Amino acid sequence: MSTRPLASVSVDLDNLWAYLKTHGDPAWRDHPSYLDTAVPRLLEVLDGRRLTFFVVGADAVREDGAKAVAAIAAAGHEVAxxxxxxxxxxxxYSRDRLEEELSRTEEAITAAGVPRPTGFRGPGYSVTRDLVELLAERGYAYDASTLPTWIGPLARAYHNRTVRAGAGGEGLGELFGGFSRVLAPVHAYRWRTCGSSALVELPVTTMPLLRTPIHGSYLLQLHEASPRLARAYFRTALRLCRARGVAPSLLLHPTDVLGGAEAPGMEFFPGMAAPGTRKVAWLDWVLAALREYFDVVGTGEYVRRSDVRRTRPVTRLDGGR
Ligand SMILES: [Zn+2]
Known part of the structure; x- marks a missing residue:
């Protein structure tokens, strides 16, 4: 048995329509999808590792989405x-609407022939008391929605500046996480909830001390600016994580393997000028570097195997209310 510490990797399977929707592009209503291209490529890059895919319910109810969900599970990955x-x-959202978001996605995933999910990640890096309570009630083992970084407020400012009118999310204080996220823990912890269940929070890891992002899209942007800088930056992050006992939770997206022509309408999105082959080669390097320092598993397996479930729960929920 290896004695190396654990790291987790997860993919948020955000589809083309979801990006267009957040950007305020009315073309989202036709639900354009790149899953047929993105999912086989991601499965190839991640081959041999059992990781986690966070899947959007509105995709899982469609034919291509259900097919993607089944293929992901067949390759040994967790579907969340x-x-x-x-x-x-x-x-x-109201508590009822939030519950509907959870249950409809659970139904879509199980209808695709895959076990009921036990992990959740919200699309906006925000956590509320309602969400934590609902997840605990519904038997979830973990939430992975938080991103403890000061880039969150910057991303929000960028979103508010570039979004088209009528997208529905303009000027919302909590979008992409408030400033309080900067002080949120980088390591996994437990929420204290009314029930006996203890929901684990697994933040998307940011660079220890600096709190700058180290997720796939950010690394890709650095790589486009300077491959040498990107490699040094990621190795520094991995060494800092090892030194400070932080188990990195690396977040990836389909856009980390897709070229611009494969995601029409996403020219506004950083890194879309890079060809898919260069992105895949870079992601290969990132995953190999991660494996030099850590045993790499999915987020659900990380929560099961780490000692976070034996830690004292925290009470304070500062997200949204
Ligand atoms: Zn997402």
Whole structure:
């Protein structure tokens, strides 16, 4: 048995329509999809590893989405819940609507022949008390929605500046996480909820101390600026994680393997000028580097195997209400 510490990798299976929707592009209503291209490529890059895919319910109910969900599970990966409608302002939903988002996606995933999900990640990096309570009630083992970084507020400012009128999320204070996220823990912890169940929170890892992002899309942007810088930056992050006992949770997206022509309408999105082959080669390097320092598993397996479930729960929920 290896004695190396654990790291987790997950993919948020955000589809083309979801990006167009958040961007305020009315073309989203036809639900354009790139899953037929993205999913086989992701499965190839991630081959041999059992990781986690957070799936959007509105995709899983469609034929190509259900096919993708089944293929992901058949390759040995965990399928988790990434909401139904993928609206980054999920924290503004009523408790009933939030529950519907969870249950409709659970139904779509099980209808595709895959076990009921036990992990959730919201689309806007926000957590509310309602969400934590609902997940605990519904038997979830973990939430993975938080991103403890100061880039969150910057991303929000960028979104508010570039989004078209009528997208529905303009000016929302909690979109992409508030400033309080900067002080949120980087490591996994437990929420104290009314029930006996203890929901684990597994934040998307940011660079220890600096709190700058280290997720796939951010690394890709650095790589486009300077491959040498990107490699040094990621290795520094991995060494800092090892030194400080942080188990990195690396977040990937389909756009990390797709070229611009494969995601028409997403020219506004950073990194879309890079060809898919270059992105795949870079992601291969990132995953190989991660494996030099850690044993790499999915987020659900990480929560099961780590000692986070024996830690003292935290009470404070500062998300949204
Ligand atoms: Zn997403």
């Amino acid at each position: 819940n990434h909401s139904f409608g993928h609206e980054p302002w999920l924290h503004r």
